[in-house]
Amino acid sequence: MPVPDMGGEQRAMPVPDMSGEQRAMPSTAGDGARTTGAERSPAARLRGVHIGFGGRGDELPVVRGVDLDLVPGRVTALVGESGSGKSLTALALMGLLPAGARVGAGSVEIDGRDTAGFTDAQWRRLRGTKVAMVFQDPMAALNPSFTVGWQIAETLRRRRGTGRRAAREQTVELMRTVGIPDAEHKYREYPHEFSGGMRQRAVIAMALTLDPAVLLADEPTTALDVTVQAQILRLLAARQADTGMAMLLVSHDLGVVARVAQDVAVMYAGRIVETGALDDVYTSPAHPYTRGLLDAVPDPARPGRLVPIDGQPPAPGHRPAGCAFAPRCPYATETCRTDDPPLVPLAASRPGPATGQHSVACHHSDRVLARATGTEVPS
Amino acid sequence: MGAFLAKRLAQAVVVAFGALTLVFVIVRAVPGDPAKLIVGPDASAGQLESVRSDFGLDDPLWRQYVDHLGGIVRGDLGDSWRLGGSALTNTLERFPATLTLALAALVLTVAIGIPLGMLCARRPGKVLDLVVSTGSLAGQAIPSFWLGIVLILLFARHLDWLPATVDGSPAAVLLPALTLSLPFIGWLARLVRSSALEEGAKDYARTARAKGVPEGTIQYVHVGRNIAIPVVTVLGLLMGNFIANAVIIEVVFSWPGIGSLMVDAITNRDYAVVEAAILTITLSYIVLNLFVDVVYFVIDPRLTPEDA
Structure with a gap:
């Protein structure tokens, strides 16, 4: 099925039927925590997004008010424990939330269009071209009954109407680009004949087929051997740099994030608790949860110093009234148990190029920051 | 593939053998005298006797069974007394x-x-x-x-x-x-x-x-x-x-x-x-x-x- 607006210039092309649905852009000034320093407008933008299960997505809220800008040329990392809502956030950007889950409040904007009320057909046109996704487990993500080449070429054939032979040639070329050796031969092989790393390369090739404006990578290295993780990360970073697309890297692994991302957003219990340029957040974490995550990463320079975060994150529906992290937090006070702190820019921070200022949702960020620089130890 | 097919064929022979034995037993366990049906209700004892021996009906069951299996191996399932000719062809x-x-x-x-x-x-x-x-x-x-x-x-x-x-x-x-x-x-x-x-x-x-x-x-x-x-x-x-x-x-x-x-x-x-x-x-x-x-x-x- 040929789709008319799939040319190579799709990112620059005006979208004819958006005027009616286009919302007034939220002004950056009125947007509280964020100021956008980038010239280019985000390729995807989340504002106050709530995602939940049941009813109107409000009976079991999992994601509660997430703001996120995905800017061309930047890699943004979304970090958090499993269950923090980071994968749901990514799936919401694809319109692929699992059955029963839905965006309850807030807006998911892709390419300047609010996707609220999008039909299946409207979503299908965005997928692959505006947003594409690399999934966690490449074995499960590939169809066991079709050759890898067929699965990559299918996107070209169905979405661009590319002929069989041309699609095959382009696919082989694409497979080479993502570092699959002997691509001619591998084209005809089935997923079970691929190694784990090669499978993930194939999944990446599939996501890149239509030259997407935004690439969502959901734990792209988690299911892989440690030895190939670095290769896959290098590949993703290289493709992102070459194409200038925006990338959202969803990960629980701060080491992975540090290699690839420029901006980072830390999620806890469905909220972004800290965000900013990677360097700022890593060198001076202002949220005790971020601090804890960084302390829990083994540091070869300081062996033996590995501090776990006690306790478990609260399950959706069992979140405390105040700050969700309060029960596990060494800094928590009475205020924390009653008032959920908003995400606010740190006074001393400098505006970042894309995500804007280093912002944190903590009543005691001053104390956390002070500890980070070693001037104060929490009581 | 060849070995796999051979294995399946061997299994098939066992299944077929079981089915034949079962049918042999059940058909003969059902009440009713085939000889009477063949010659009709008014037949004399002598006529019945001769039909029984023609069709091997007076042999002991094990004998009938062995003959029966032997016949199947040769592709001979016996004749139909009603339709005439080979039962298998019919x-x-x-x-x-x-x-x-x-x-x-x-x-x-x-x-x-x-x-x-x-x-x-x-x-x-x-x-x-x-x-x-x-x-x-x-x-x-x-x-x-x-x-x-x-x-x-x-x-x-x-x-x-x-x-x-x-x-x-x-x-x-x-x-x-x-x-x-x-x-x-x-x-x-x-x-x-x-x-x-x-x-x-x-x-x-x-x-x-x-x-x-x-x-x-x-x-x-x-x-x-x-x-x-x-x-x-x-x-x-x-x-x-x-x-x-x-x-x-x-x-x-x-x-x-x-x-x-x-x-x-x-x-x-x-x-x-x-x-x-x-x-x-x-x-x-x-x-x-x-x-x-x-x-x-x-x-x-x-x-x-x-x-x-």
């Missing part, structure tokens, strides 16, 4: 009619059952889904001879759309085939529905959605090939079922197949024909199963013959 002459009927029933079941199941899987829990699952229960609860008669009354008598019995036209196969397939259409639809739902929830279906592939293509192409194995398995069983179920349906519709032949043979204690018919049905089951096993390898690239 049976095989009727077999194509049964095969035609069973195939027509299979085509109907597949052509209606698979799309119906896919539609149910598209909207589980909605009206169509509920209708199909209730309907399939009802379909399986209805006795097929009754269903056959109802269909004859409706389509042949009242509406006069279709012939009720064999009249030489190809349309004659429709009513008996429909009677055979109706109980299994809903059953197949439910199997397709549950397999499609299970497979459709897998990650690879989400990957296809992420590529912008339309839902119908995902169902029939991406999911379709992955549910082909369970579906082909039951289609093999169904075909065997249809051949066996034809026994009753053929009588209702006077269909000149192996089923009506067998019912005749049973009522008349025509042992040789009963055994030939059951042997034919058993062998077709076995061949179908073998065929299904081979089809697996064609469908599933992950299977190698060593997996068998």
Whole structure:
């Protein structure tokens, strides 16, 4: 099925039927925590997004008010424990939330269009071209009954109407680009004949087929051997740099994030608790949860110093009234148990190029920051 | 592949042997004296005696059994006392009619059952889904001879759309085939529905959605090939079922197949024909199963013959 607006210039092309649905852009000034320093407008933008299960997505809220800008040329990392809502956030950007889950409040904007009320057909046109996704487990993500080449070429054939032979040639070329050796031969092989790393390369090739404006990578290295993780990360970073697309890297692994991302957003219990340029957040974490995550990463320079975060994150529906992290937090006070702190820019921070200022949702960020620089130890 | 087939063939021989033994015992355990049926109720004791010895009926059972197996190995199932001539030839002459009927029933079941199941899987829990699952229960609860008669009354008598019995036209196969397939259409639809739902929830279906592939293509192409194995398995069983179920349906519709032949043979204690018919049905089951096993390898690239 040929789709008319799939040319190579799709990112620059005006979208004819958006005027009616286009919302007034939220002004950056009125947007509280964020100021956008980038010239280019985000390729995807989340504002106050709530995602939940049941009813109107409000009976079991999992994601509660997430703001996120995905800017061309930047890699943004979304970090958090499993269950923090980071994968749901990514799936919401694809319109692929699992059955029963839905965006309850807030807006998911892709390419300047609010996707609220999008039909299946409207979503299908965005997928692959505006947003594409690399999934966690490449074995499960590939169809066991079709050759890898067929699965990559299918996107070209169905979405661009590319002929069989041309699609095959382009696919082989694409497979080479993502570092699959002997691509001619591998084209005809089935997923079970691929190694784990090669499978993930194939999944990446599939996501890149239509030259997407935004690439969502959901734990792209988690299911892989440690030895190939670095290769896959290098590949993703290289493709992102070459194409200038925006990338959202969803990960629980701060080491992975540090290699690839420029901006980072830390999620806890469905909220972004800290965000900013990677360097700022890593060198001076202002949220005790971020601090804890960084302390829990083994540091070869300081062996033996590995501090776990006690306790478990609260399950959706069992979140405390105040700050969700309060029960596990060494800094928590009475205020924390009653008032959920908003995400606010740190006074001393400098505006970042894309995500804007280093912002944190903590009543005691001053104390956390002070500890980070070693001037104060929490009581 | 060769070793795998040899293994399956050896298993098939065991199954066939078991079936033959069972039939031999059951046919002879049924009350009634074949000799009396052959010569008629007014026959003298002497006539009965001579018929018994002609047909080997006065031999001890183990002897009859050994002779019987020996005959089968030579391809000789004995003669039909009613029809004259070899029982096997009589049976095989009727077999194509049964095969035609069973195939027509299979085509109907597949052509209606698979799309119906896919539609149910598209909207589980909605009206169509509920209708199909209730309907399939009802379909399986209805006795097929009754269903056959109802269909004859409706389509042949009242509406006069279709012939009720064999009249030489190809349309004659429709009513008996429909009677055979109706109980299994809903059953197949439910199997397709549950397999499609299970497979459709897998990650690879989400990957296809992420590529912008339309839902119908995902169902029939991406999911379709992955549910082909369970579906082909039951289609093999169904075909065997249809051949066996034809026994009753053929009588209702006077269909000149192996089923009506067998019912005749049973009522008349025509042992040789009963055994030939059951042997034919058993062998077709076995061949179908073998065929299904081979089809697996064609469908599933992950299977190698060593997996068998």
